[in-house]
Structures are given as C-alpha cells and as structure tokens.
Amino acid sequence: MRVTAALVRSLAALSFLALAGCASVAPTPTTPWDDARQLVMVTTADWNATTGTLRRYEREGEQWREVGEATPITVGRSGAAWGIGLNPAQSDGPQKQEGDGRAPAGVFRIGTAFGYADTVASAWPYEAMSASDWCIDVNASPLYNRIVDAKQVGQAAVEGSSEPMRRDLHAGGDVRYKLGFVIEHNPDNRSGAGSCIFAHLWRAPGEPTAGCTAMPEPAMQELLAWLDPRRKPVFALLPDNELERLHDAWHLPRAASRR
Template identity: 30%
Template sequence: MSFRTGVLPAALLAAGLLLTGCATEPSPRSVSNGSEGGSIGRSAPEPPTVVPVRAEEIPALGPKTRGQIPDATRQAIVVTGESPRSNRSTAVLYERDPVRGWQPVSGPWPARNALRGWTDDHRQGDLRSPVGVFGLTDAGGRLPDPGTKLPYDRGPAFSARGTGFDGQALAGAFDFVVAVNYNRKPGTTPLDWTRPLGASKGGGIWIHVDHGGATQGCVALPRARMKELLRWLDPAKHPLVAMGDAAALAR
C-alpha cells in the first residue's frame, strides 16, 4: 500500500483588525453673544465609540483545554461525551476566523466512544477513550480516498472483522479512518504501531465509521459524516480533536 506524506506549512500568523472611528468637524457657526461684533464657535461633536469585535471561544472548552490548542490551529473537531462513563457523544466542527474567533461550521453529529467512557490516564485494554487535545495529521481506509487533503493510506489491512460489544458486525468500520495523535508518531500511516509513551499506554485511537455500538477506545461517526470530516480537514490549518466528557473538557 502507498502512503503520502508531506511537510506541513509553517504556522499561520493570525491577522489583526484595527477598527477606527472618525467624524468630520462642521464649519464654525456664528452665534450672537450679546456684545457688539462678538461671536463664538460651536465645538465639533465627539467621535463615536467603536466597540471591538469579540473573538469567540469554543463554548464547550474551559481555559485548561483551550490552552492546549496551538495558535496556528484553525480547525477543530470537538467530541463531547455525555458523562465520564457514557459511550455516547456529540461532535461539532469549528474553524477559527482571525477576527471573530472560533465559529461552528457543521454539527452537532451523533458519535460513539469507548464502552466504559473516558479517562485522563488511558491504558491498553481499559475500554476507555483518552481525554485531551490531539493533532489530526494522517488518514486511511479500506475504501478509496473520498477527497481529503491529509495523507491517505488505502489497503486491505483496514478491514474490520468480528463483532462489537452488542453483537453488531464490525465490517466497514475502518472503511475511512483518521488517526488521533495519541501515543503515535505523526506523519505515518494510521497502521504504524510506534508507541512513544510505551505499549502500556495504549494507542491505535482513530476516528472511524460508526458500526452501531461502543468502541474499544476510538471515536466513531456515521459514514456520511466521516466522509465530510475527511474532505474538510486541511493540514495547512493544523487540525486537531478536543475529546472527552463534558466536565473534563470544561476544565
């Protein structure tokens, strides 16, 4: 199988907007002051106050989570779990405008996460999805590239087999995947099993096609939404995912 990689552009500088207000001073108007030959001029009105545009933040994220988002990032998918032990979530896509800040562009979408919910200390086989902010640099799948700008690795190794926790077939779950940069080497195929934090910290966390149930640790989206996500992601905008239960993300 082939895998395309490329060097991401340098971080984009945020553009500022200088708002100014001014008023044209009217011609002085002569007004009698009761003395011979006397006159006074009326002063010009004060210029209007200009209120700067407020840069919006992503509403689901608290200051600690927002602090993990690099300044260069202009795309984010936010996956919010219903509770720390829930395997149901919602996903919303956001883009950062240089003036208006973060704006929602699609969603909310239904999503699934790990069977036992979320954790700040993910371990191999714990059946929990890792909480955090992670880059999205690499994609792949069993089916042809639907039009993503990310490097895309296609091949039969993305075939999913067996059944899920409720007996549902897993076939097709890996037709389209985006690797979540948790305990992996960015810039490689999602099938690369390099684990910088060690094998005990798990890995292989993907965003993939929903198979109708909870996952081992990944995030799953409906097939149509996976295609939309892949077509939307742009490495020039340094995309990432912020994922976790609502309380964790709000910190």
C-alpha cells in the same frame, strides 16, 4: 536644559509608573495547538458516558466559530480517560491504559486518514489499507501503537495483534475501518498506555467502541472533506465538566452550542 532636583524626582516617578504598567501586563498563555485553525471537538456527558457529540470549529483570530451540523458519536465501552497528547498531563480523573475500553481525552494531532478504497475525496493525507496492514496493540512489541505492513515487517511481527486494518477481510465483513483517521494518542508509543486510537465508522448507531470515536459514514465523509492540512487541525475529546474547567487555559470553545 537645567536639571533640577524636582525634575529628577518627576522623571523617576514616571519611569516607575511605566515599569509598573509593563509588569502588570501578563503574556498571553500559549498552547501547542495555538496555530490550529480547525478543531474537531467531541464532548461527552461524563467520564463513563459511551455516547456524545462531535462538532467542527474554525478559528478566525482568537475566536472559534462552529461550522456544519453536529453529529452523534460513540466512544469507548467504558467511557473516556485522560490520554497522552498535546495538553499537559492531568491527574484528576481516570488515566488511559491498554485494553481498558476507554477513549483517550485531551487534545491530539490528527494523523493519516485510512480506508478500504484506493482514494477518498479529501485533501487530508490518506492511505489505502491492504489485507497485510495491522495496527499493533501488543504491549511488548517494538512496533506497539504503529500501523505496519506484515509484508514488510514479517508475519511474526504482527502475531497477537487484534487490529487488522482490513476488518472487512479479517473480521467477517466489518465496515468500521472502511473510512477513518488516526488520533495521535500516545505519540511516543509508551507501552501499555493505549494504542490504535482512531476515528472510524460505527457498525450500528449507539454501539460503543474499544476506545475509538465512531460515527455514521456521511459524517466521516463530510469531516474528511473539510479537513485542511494548511489549517493544522486538532482533535479534542472532553467530558462536559472538563471542557468547562479548561476552555480558557486551553483556548477551546467555552461550551458547545445547542441547535
């Protein structure tokens, strides 16, 4: 084929258009939880609200679909504050600290389930707690933000902790830790950033927590029966306005459906 000046100009123009077209296609944003196919979503009215709603979602393709029934929950006695999880750090709003009475907001991995019974009806990893199991909330402890067995680490290592995992035995029959799971806030165990964050049972409807998320026992049983390790579920907690601001960037449901 004879190459002419006009042909060269045409080929150059086509190449420019192809490159321009490629340059205009932005890559799809990704998050550390893009592989999640189950989502536990807790929403509250604002940073200081002590009650809210828990909903469950499943993702097929790119769309989240709500499943099951929404359930009322309670959070920290002082509301919520940004925690340390999978999401980028946020500076606009309160920041979670040890003892502040706020539940950590953000997106988090779900840790091991725990309870008083030997076994539960769930495929999720579960550990039965004993009288010697404690979660360490002492800032200066090298075991900070970990559940440990005093028989293994020594009784001195759990001194000062306010979090026995068998509250029925150490706290006058308290049922709150009868069934629950770890919310993996502060996974690097940064001293003072908040410890021992769980989803657990509430003692009474509407009663706030020290920083956890609490719910009725039937709701917890249903939640644990639903969680599937193969679907890599995550837990999210956000005030309504923060969910509205972040849902696109964080690949979360736009807004909770009302039933």
